[in-house]
Amino acid sequence: MTGDEPGRLLLSRCTHCQSLFVPRVGPCPHCGGVGVAPAAVPARGIVRAATSLESPAAGWKAPHRLAIVELAEGVLLLAVAENELPVVGKHVALRRDGETFRTSPEV
């Protein structure tokens, strides 16, 4: 999915249970509903977990820093952090890069 406006991320909202979730193949992860509408949310969140993979999967360079970031309505997403290991509890900005979410320190 593309078409994020500046400072916003386009997520999905289930038209059945109204849950917000990260766009994915398949039905709503909460109720199984198949109706999905786009929903733009602020492209920022709070770091809930972070690690640095020193032996990452093929195609990624070490250190491969990953963070789980909490967005609006408690939605969690996995993001790549390029320059430094994000600190749990801190706010970060997010952007979409193809099918990857990337963090950057919030300014």
Next chain:
Amino acid sequence: AQFTTPVTAAEVNASRPVALPLRLLHCSAISDGAAAVVLERGAGAASVLGIGQGLDALMLVDRADWTSFRATRSAAQRAYEMAKITRKEVDFAELHDAFAPFAVIDLEDIGMCGAGEGAGWFSRGWTHPDGRFPVNPSGGILGRGHPVGASGLVQLAEVARQLRGEAGKLQLGVTPKVGLAQSIGGLGAQNFVTLLGQVGEAT
């Protein structure tokens, strides 16, 4: 076991980082290996008292808790219900410690202690072979190596050996009556708990 040389905490903490805070010696070695279990009719010291499977979402972002495996908790509950016993009647366990923190989480998930208390059980030595609740007298997956598909069955085999008094130099001092085998599959999304013991003598 593939790894039988004792390591110190300092050596673990000095081993190379894998996925911080996990370092190499926190992580099991993916190994070759095989296991088989032969089931037979009738009673024995290692009868299946109860077995349970639990499921969870595969992705961490879809899970309610990162310091507990819901799949183990539901598997354990089903196994205890089938066996009609409580955790207090379990003498020891082979827990799935593919990564060191798993053993701490597993101990809590099978109900031996409350959330956040597992590490204290290990640091106080309660999980040693002569402790109040021995965990992984076989050396566990960290010691044995991790032939991924076989590891779950090996847990059962190691519990059976203890119950039959056939564990050799690893035999627990008091031959246990009831043992618990746990396995984690699918990144913790598909876990099993099995209770083995003498039918009719579990209580």
